[in-house]
Amino acid sequence: MKKDTTPKDQQVETSILPIKYVDLIEDVFHAVLALALLGIGIGAFIFSIKRLIETDPFFPNGMIQGVNDILFIVIILEILRTVISRFTDGVYQLDKFLIIGVIAAVRHILTVGASLTLESGKSDEAFDRSIYEMGLNALIVVALVFAFFLSKSALRNSQR
Numbered sequence: 001m002k003k004d005t006t007p008k009d010q011q012v013e014t015s016i017l018p019i020k021y022v023d024l025i026e027d028v029f030h031a032v033l034a035l036a037l038l039g040i041g042i043g044a045f046i047f048s049i050k051r052l053i054e055t056d057p058f059f060p061n062g063m064i065q066g067v068n069d070i071l072f073i074v075i076i077l078e079i080l081r082t083v084i085s086r087f088t089d090g091v092y093q094l095d096k097f098l099i100i101g102v103i104a105a106v107r108h109i110l111t112v113g114a115s116l117t118l119e120s121g122k123s124d125e126a127f128d129r130s131i132y133e134m135g136l137n138a139l140i141v142v143a144l145v146f147a148f149f150l151s152k153s154a155l156r157n158s159q160r
């Protein structure tokens with residue numbers, strides 16, 4: 001098999017659409033996605049404030065719901081940041097997805113823990129299931145943090 005020794009800038013494109021048009025379409029699509037995520041984040045914030053004001057009693061139900069909503073908005077904003085970094089850097093960054101996963105798992109742990117605290121009349125089966133959910137999510141957090149650590153270590157080692 002003969003190796004292509006033509007300089008990269010002189011190679012002929014063989015795709016249907018030129019790469020510059022594909023990149024432009026991709027950039028426009030990422031911009032639209034970023035705007036949609038921003039709109040979703042703003043809508044979620046407005047809905048959360050409205051629900052926080054209307055929740056009765058405010059303590060503890062409103063406060064727990066408020067923390068849950070805020071963490072959901074943080075997840076949306078982290079996804080938005082990931083799309084923007086893809087738009088500007090040209091690559092998805094693993095670290096950002098790991099952070100989103102950690103936030104989502106912690107949010108679920110807090111939600112399940114709050115429901116255990118507020119609902120005193122749970123059956124033994126429902127209580128056991130909630131405890132298993134919290135334990136599984138705790139393991140997920142540990143695994144994602146470990147993956148984040150490995151990712152950072154690999155990056156540091158590759159820069160040497």
